[in-house]
Amino acid sequence: MSDETKNICDITVSGKEEEMKRIIAQHPCYSKEAQHKFGRIHLPVAPACNIQCNYCDRKFDCVNESRPGVTSEVLTPHEALERTRQVLKEFPFIKVVGVAGPGDPLANDATFETFKLIKAEFPEVTLCLSTNGLALPDKMPEIIETGVDTLTVTLNAIDPAIEAQLISHVVYKGKMYKGVEAAEILIRNQLAGIKMAVDAGLVIKINTVMVPGINDKHIIEVAKKIHEMGVYIMNIMPLICQAKFADMEPPTPEERQKLQNACEPYVQQMRHCRQCRSDAFGLIGKDLSQMSEERRNTIKMEMVKKAEEI
Numbered sequence: 001m002s003d004e005t006k007n008i009c010d011i012t013v014s015g016k017e018e019e020m021k022r023i024i025a026q027h028p029c030y031s032k033e034a035q036h037k038f039g040r041i042h043l044p045v046a047p048a049c050n051i052q053c054n055y056c057d058r059k060f061d062c063v064n065e066s067r068p069g070v071t072s073e074v075l076t077p078h079e080a081l082e083r084t085r086q087v088l089k090e091f092p093f094i095k096v097v098g099v100a101g102p103g104d105p106l107a108n109d110a111t112f113e114t115f116k117l118i119k120a121e122f123p124e125v126t127l128c129l130s131t132n133g134l135a136l137p138d139k140m141p142e143i144i145e146t147g148v149d150t151l152t153v154t155l156n157a158i159d160p161a162i163e164a165q166l167i168s169h170v171v172y173k174g175k176m177y178k179g180v181e182a183a184e185i186l187i188r189n190q191l192a193g194i195k196m197a198v199d200a201g202l203v204i205k206i207n208t209v210m211v212p213g214i215n216d217k218h219i220i221e222v223a224k225k226i227h228e229m230g231v232y233i234m235n236i237m238p239l240i241c242q243a244k245f246a247d248m249e250p251p252t253p254e255e256r257q258k259l260q261n262a263c264e265p266y267v268q269q270m271r272h273c274r275q276c277r278s279d280a281f282g283l284i285g286k287d288l289s290q291m292s293e294e295r296r297n298t299i300k301m302e303m304v305k306k307a308e309e310i
Contacts, residue, residue, distance in 0.1 A: 023126050023149050023203060026095040028283065030150065030205060030233055032272055040096035040128065041087050041281035043080040043118075044073065045110040049103035050134050051186065052168040054244040055209060072279055074102070077113040084118055087281050088125075094281065096150075098128035101278035106135040115146040126150060130207070134170055134186055136193025144200050151197050152205040152235075153190060157215050158225050160184045165214050168244070191229070198230040205270065206234045210251050210259060223263035235270040236260055 024030045026038045075083065088094055097118050105111040106129075115127050129143065130152040136143075143151070157163040163183035170182040177185055197204055206226050210216055223234060236259055239250045251259075260269045 020201070020203060024232070027126060027128070027150060027203075028096070029128075029152070029235075029270065030203060032270075037093065038096070039091060039094040039282045040098055041084060041094055042098050042100050042276065042278055043075060043083065043114055044102055044278040045075050045077060045080050045114045046099055046101055046105040046108035047074045047103045048107045049132075050107040050172065051104070051132050051170040051182075053132075053209075054166055054168055055211065055239055055242065057243040077110050077117055080114045081117040081121065084122065088122065091282065096126045096128050097122070098130065100128075100130035100152075100276075104132050104134070105129055106131045106139045112142050112146050115148065119147045128152070130154070132186070133190035133193050134172060135189070137189055137196060140193060140196045140200070143197070143202075148202065150203045150205065152207055153194055153197075154207040154209070155187075155190050155194070155222060155226070156209050156211075157183075157218055158187055158191070158222055159218060160187055162215050162218050163187055166209075166211060191225075194226070194229055194231065204231045204233075206231050206267075208234065208236050209239055210236050210256055211239045211245070212249060212251050212255070216251065216255070216259065219259055220262050220266075223266040227266040231267055233270050234263060234267045236263065 025033075028038050028040055084097055099105040099111045099114060111129070115129075118125065119127060127146065127148045128150045129148050131154070133153040133155065136153065156166050160180045160183035163186060164180045167182060167186065169176050169178045170186050171177075172185055172189075194204060194206075204226075206222070208215075208219055208222055210219060219236060226234060236256060238253075238256050239245060239248065241248050241250055260271060263269060
């Protein structure tokens, strides 16, 4: 390799590193500091799902609920673009546009239609995708082509015997699978997809639902595995007791913190998650979609003041 070619390669790598740093610094889920300065909008364009988790219930919506799978309405891609226009104009501190449900984004063509529309009009925003990972290897070319920058994968176990207790079934390539066979397919695709995403230069967050008595003692093995794979950050979320797990007990804050501490040596821990709705926008913990106009304006003024101080 000539010196000139080497210099060009070094500049390219340096540029990618700087861009990754910028993305992380402005993503409220990936940076603890960013959560106070920058916001995100979730666009609920993906109602279909390709797996059924035993802790997931997407049937109900309440303004007081803040959990994945909840949305007041499902938008078309063009409706999502219009909402994005309105929100970014009124709240310019929002830097991330994501699709996280209410089903699985990769089971819905509308996800990529939406992202293409958003990227064409707002090329500067960070596109964020959250998925269970079942279709990740198959959809990775579209993810890269669309310009997704950050990817969240829900990975609850790397042992099929444990994962089989957390899901009822998966639907893969038109066929339904159950039990350990379903778990094996899901985990295989999750790990393969995560590797492809890391190799492609995406910034990866792993969401892991902590379910006492099922995977709580196993999650440290998940942390070790994703450390080996080059994952940036891990988010251990407490079980929300609903669906088939409605009668279970969630982990206590102390139990969750102890597990986060045990996993921290292997992978950075996200400790400020609020398990947001699929139609949330604004700051983490301050969902503007569920606020009065007066409260929204107050937060808007607060953020304008912070921006002036930066």
